[in-house]
Amino acid sequence: MSLLDKYLAGWSFRTNKPEFDVGQEIDVYLTDYSNGTALARVGDTLIHVEDAPPDALDTRVRLRVDEFDTNDYVGEATFVEAIDGTTF
Numbered sequence: 001m002s003l004l005d006k007y008l009a010g011w012s013f014r015t016n017k018p019e020f021d022v023g024q025e026i027d028v029y030l031t032d033y034s035n036g037t038a039l040a041r042v043g044d045t046l047i048h049v050e051d052a053p054p055d056a057l058d059t060r061v062r063l064r065v066d067e068f069d070t071n072d073y074v075g076e077a078t079f080v081e082a083i084d085g086t087t088f
Contacts, residue, residue, distance in 0.1 A: 016043035017073045020065045027083060028063060030056050038079075045073040052079045060084065 020026060028040040030052055038052035040063065049063060060083040068075035 018042050018045050019070050019073070020045075020047075020068050020075060022065055022068060024065045025080060026063055026065065026077070027060060029058065029060050031058070033057065040077070045075070047075045047077050049077050049079055053082075056082060 026042075026047075028042055028047065030038045030049065031041050032039050034048075038049040038056060040047040040049060040061075047063065047065070049061075052061065056079070062080040062083055063077035064080050066076045066078055
């Protein structure tokens, strides 16, 4: 193994279209609402959250992924909890 290989071991590039597994819990910011449904954007991935509280906009929340389409990078999730009320 070369010095460069050792240096780069474990490195990876982030994608602008992350994928999520059903049942996975993720921490995200709710960025806006569309037709009464809260939206979380993670790069170009869009997560719809039907049951988010109305005051959760622009706050960090924990979601549980219910469905995820790996072709369109769109999913649905259930609101679990607000995390420390921080905004971005």
